[in-house]
Amino acid sequence: MHRVTFTQQEQQSSTKAFTAALLMKLQNTLAVLGLLLVGSWAQLPPLPNITQPSCHSVEAQEGAQVALDFINSQHSHGYKYALNQIEDIKIHPRPDGTEVYKMELEFLETTCHVLDPTPSALCPVRPKQDTAVEADCDVALSKAAGVLSVVAFKCKTETETPDLPCVGCTKLIAFNDTAAAQLIQGSLDDFNRNSNLSAVFALLEVGRLSSQVVGGGPKIIAEYAIIETNCTAIDDGVCVPLNHTVARHGFCHSESLTSPVNCKIFQPLIQVVDPSVNASVVPAPPPVLLHAHTAGPGYSPAIHALEHHKLTPLHDPTASGLLSAESAESLEASVVLDVPAAPIVKRDVAPVAQPADAPVAGAVPLIRCPGRVIHF
Secondary structure (H helix, E strand, C coil): CCCCCCCHHHHHHHHHHHHHHHHHHHHHHHHHHHHHHHHHHHHCCCCCCEECCCCCCHHHHHHHHHHHHHHHHHCCCCEEEEEEEEEEEEEEECCCCCEEEEEEEEEEEEEEECCCCCCHHHCCECCHHHCEEEEEEEEEEEEECCEEEEEEEEEEEEEECCCCCCCCCCEECCCCCHHHHHHHHHHHHHHHHHCCCCCCEEEEEEEEEEEEEECCEEEEEEEEEEEEECCCCCCCCCCCECCCCCCCEEEEEECCCCCCCEEEEECCCCCCEECCCCEECCCCCCCCCCCCCCCCCCCCHHHHHCCCCCCCCEECCCCCCCCCCCCCCCCCCCCCCCCCCCCECCCCCCCCCCCCCCCCCCCCCCCCCCCCCCCC
């Protein structure tokens, strides 16, 4: 038996040769993979550029206004809302030349009922000490031919309480509170007996119930909507609410049966004839009161246990896929657009006129987002 021995120099030379061969094979493999990747990448369509304008920009302001107007038009019970803050905006271009705006917006409840014809811009926002109501909304808008329209939105509504303990501040109570129901019925009877409208009104919807601790004890404050019935006097018998399109509506505020109730009456939602020209006019479609308490489409007692009205939690009529399928009232989820991730490209926009309390240009640079808080 012969034993083969190698010198140390021969062993080192053999190891180097093996390593060199292994490296050459690895380089060849990487080169082939690189060519395959380059070829595959060349076949992919170019990724779209996602723009992120400032929350103070013209695009952001226009998108927020369109979203607010649309959501208020869809909100068919409770109160109108006002913009409080633009939290974020992203714009996704589409192959067909249109754009999708993805926006995160914060709204605050106003004191104007949805039946009140006052424009939302003129409606006072409910103060925080009166238990304000806030709505956080994700909104998807489409821009085609320069026109913005809402595609879908998702909102979560919750109350805002004072930052510090507030003695004497109002506290919300449930819509089915017994003492409040007695106050509403008594004050409405008083209104029907003493008004000169030649019509009896019935309860349509409880807007808001609250209690307040005062010197003489707890005080209940009731706000509620009313609708005209077919009766002309309170003793006419069973009164049936008129159709929403032709009935007068009203909104009442009452604090006790010993003080007069204050009701504001709104004219019918549809005006068949324009008195100025004595001709028919094209009417606007009336809102549908989904949570009417006594009559009307969508009557449901389920709302009675709530303490405040909620915005429509999810609106995606065409199942566009732009919003999460989960209800925003139970779980917040981000808006998912059906476009791939892409590089972010910021673009210059025209300067926006700033309010008097905005930072002076050049003094402190504005951050891109969120935008300024308008109310609180």
